[in-house]
Amino acid sequence: MNVLLHPPGPSLVVSLVSHGHGPMVQRLLEDMARLSAATVARVVLTLNLPEAGPRPPEGGWPFALDILRNPTPQGFAHNHNQALRGAGEPFFCVLNPDIALAYGDPFATLVQVAAQSDVGCAYPLQRDVQGQVQDSERTLPTPAALWRRRVLRQPEDSGARVEWVNGACMVIPRPLWEQLAGFDERYFMYCEDVDLSLRIRLAGKRLARVPATVQHEAQRSSHRQWRALGWHLMSLWRLWNSPVYRQAQRMLPTDTNTPDRISGS
Secondary structure: OOEOOOOOOOOEEEEEEEOOOHHHHHHHHHHHHHHOOOOEEEEEEEEOOOOOOOOOOOOOOOOEEEEEEOOOOOOHHHHHHHHHOOOOOOEEEEEOOOEEOOOOOOHHHHHHHHOEOOEEEEEEEEEOOOOOEOOOEEOOOOHHHHHHHHHOOOOOOOOOOOOEEOOOEEEEEHHHHHHHOOOOOOOOOOOHHHHHHHHHHHOOOEEEEEEEEEEEOOOOHHHOOHHHHHHHHHHHHHHHOOHHHHHHHHHOOOOOOOOOEOOOO
16 A cells, blocks of 8 residues: 655645535534644635634634635635645645534544545545435436436445545545646536546546545535526536546446445445
8 A cells, every 4th residue: 555655743724615604614613623633734714605704712723724705605616726726735625514523533534545645535424414324425427327316216326336426525635636726617516526536536546435424414405496406407517518527438437346445434
């Protein structure tokens, strides 16, 4: 197992975007301060809507906290690219504000696995607030697969190969992030994580689930709001017509294999 060398001590920068998620962000930062100070060097918090910043604990945060305020709301890809542009930490984490560290610190293990030279993205198991495992690992999102999933309500094969993971919590080595230029900002919302995951795979790197768990209070706005549904459909259309998707269809394995996971999760 080849491991990338990186300096000892905190080595992770976390990009966190709030869309009026103040209480969730406050709780998450407090949990990170309590559990993850040995790994997290810096958090970049982007306030995508006008709101007050988090309240520091007595004695201050154990990591650097940079706050960016957008004059107008921006998309998922733009916000994380902006936050991580020029960052010097060895590892980058994209994190949703509705993630909770209910199962302890995941970041030390995420960085340890992301340091392996064949890993392009390390990610944890996700459970909802009831403790049920979420479907954060997916196969290539073909129209037929989405029809089976959304219309016929057929779950994906649990043994299917993982071609992409959702962007709620992912750790990527800085050299690979810079090589891939982060997220594709042509996706305003939805499918940015699909596109990035496919580009990671096409670069010859693995998506590795680690033995760590986070709680994800996911709310699927595309199921509730017509505008969000429209963004989702436009992003799928862009994805299906992209060179990345066509290359993934040609080059990625199509047989059913055990997903790239680290045992113990």
